Amino acid sequence: MYDYLIVGAGIFGAVFAREMTDQGKRCLVIDKSSHIAGHIYTEAVEGIQVHVYGAHIFHTSDKEIWEYVNRFTTFNHFINSPLAIYKDELFNLPFNMNTFHQMWGCKTPKEAKEIIDKQTEQLKDTDPTNLEEQAIKLVGPDIYEKLINGYTEKQWGRACKDLPAFIIKRLPVRFIYDNNYFNDRYQGIPENGYTSMIEHMLEGIEVRLNTDYYAVRDQEEFRAKKTLFTGMIDEYYNYCFGELEYRSLRFDTKIIDEENFQGNAVINYTEREIPYTRIIEHKHFAFGKQPKTVVTYEYPATWKTGDEPYYPVNNEKNDALYERYKELGEKENNIIFGGRLGQYKYYDMDKVVRAALHLVNEVSEKANSADI
Numbered sequence: 001m002y003d004y005l006i007v008g009a010g011i012f013g014a015v016f017a018r019e020m021t022d023q024g025k026r027c028l029v030i031d032k033s034s035h036i037a038g039h040i041y042t043e044a045v046e047g048i049q050v051h052v053y054g055a056h057i058f059h060t061s062d063k064e065i066w067e068y069v070n071r072f073t074t075f076n077h078f079i080n081s082p083l084a085i086y087k088d089e090l091f092n093l094p095f096n097m098n099t100f101h102q103m104w105g106c107k108t109p110k111e112a113k114e115i116i117d118k119q120t121e122q123l124k125d126t127d128p129t130n131l132e133e134q135a136i137k138l139v140g141p142d143i144y145e146k147l148i149n150g151y152t153e154k155q156w157g158r159a160c161k162d163l164p165a166f167i168i169k170r171l172p173v174r175f176i177y178d179n180n181y182f183n184d185r186y187q188g189i190p191e192n193g194y195t196s197m198i199e200h201m202l203e204g205i206e207v208r209l210n211t212d213y214y215a216v217r218d219q220e221e222f223r224a225k226k227t228l229f230t231g232m233i234d235e236y237y238n239y240c241f242g243e244l245e246y247r248s249l250r251f252d253t254k255i256i257d258e259e260n261f262q263g264n265a266v267i268n269y270t271e272r273e274i275p276y277t278r279i280i281e282h283k284h285f286a287f288g289k290q291p292k293t294v295v296t297y298e299y300p301a302t303w304k305t306g307d308e309p310y311y312p313v314n315n316e317k318n319d320a321l322y323e324r325y326k327e328l329g330e331k332e333n334n335i336i337f338g339g340r341l342g343q344y345k346y347y348d349m350d351k352v353v354r355a356a357l358h359l360v361n362e363v364s365e366k367a368n369s370a371d372i
């Protein structure tokens with residue numbers, strides 16, 4: 001019998017498995033997919049590491065987490081500086097002096113602030129209750145219309161008024177000329193891809209792929225004292241309180257016979273009429289010089305049961321529903337839920353690693369006090 005059955009070989013499961021194995025526990029990791037690494041899976045195509053389930057850029061301000069992931073890979077010096085195309089205009093992101101110059105022709109922070117202040121004057125003392133109000137209060141209606149509204153409504157499949165404000169707070173607003181999408185101290189992409197990083201985390205640990213938990217959970221050979229489950233918590237409980245909502249994605253990936261297709265790793269298409277949200281040119285995440293290039297058009301998609309879930313939709317209704325599932329989960333003795341799907345949370349990778357390490361401590365402390 002195993003100490004831990006870990007369901008899902010994504011980053012949460014891999015960190016948990018690594019730590020528990022290092023504490024002398026016997027772990028088995030299973031995944032229904034044919035590969036490890038979950039949604040951060042990368043594979044080489046034409047010598048280029050392709051982010052098969054969408055682009056992932058590791059960024060963190062947490063030194064301990066940065067050092068932790070660096071045990072398993074070397075990160076390159078990639079800095080994410082996406083562009084946004086709206087009709088025939090091109091803008092820098094995140095919202096910074098370059099964007100303000102492109103939008104209004106202003107050159108100094110003072111000028112930019114004056115324009116934004118004027119555009120947001122009536123909202124000064126209001127408390128935004130949804131994404132639309134939050135966005136307009138932050139950067140004014142011009143930027144909202146050209147760079148936020150269409151993109152967000154495509155991405156989430158609902159009106160900005162019906163989305164939580166926190167989503168837009170992920171994006172920095174800066175009054176300096178700085179196109180770095182993140183404010184974090186550390187940033188990069190694993191030099192040999194994310195799959196290799198997860199492979200190193202799972203070194204020496206038993207992994208079984210193409211293995212569906214629901215199909216094998218009653219089998220003797222998969223028995224464990226405890227299970228860490230990183231799949232969808234509502235599915236685990238047979239949707240007994242109803243379905244949580246997710247957002248899905250569809251990726252259209254092509255090899256193009258030219259060296260440089262768009263000149264940047266990420267270009268967002270912010271107008272509503274274009275059905276994809278962004279085009280990713282994978283080689284630019286790694287400064288690639290290959291003769292060909294691989295690009296992915298990312299189409300947001302409605303999620304329905306059975307589809308691949310990518311984003312939890314953390315609005316009030318879903319969060320309240322999740323709380324009910326969470327309560328059920330907390331009553332369990334032998335199963336723990338973790339990760340973006342198990343905890344129904346729009347997590348960045350560094351937060352996932354942090355949460356997995358936190359869970360390891362929590363579980364180990366409980367086990368130690370039980371021994372006493």
Ligand code: UDP
Binds near residue numbers: 152
């Ligand atoms: N966003 C936007 N315009 C953009 C890029 C992002 O309005 O050009 C908003 C949108 O609401 C999106 C959110 O910012 O859902 C977060 O974007 P991010 O790029 O962080 O999302 P992720 O990479 O996780 O999909």
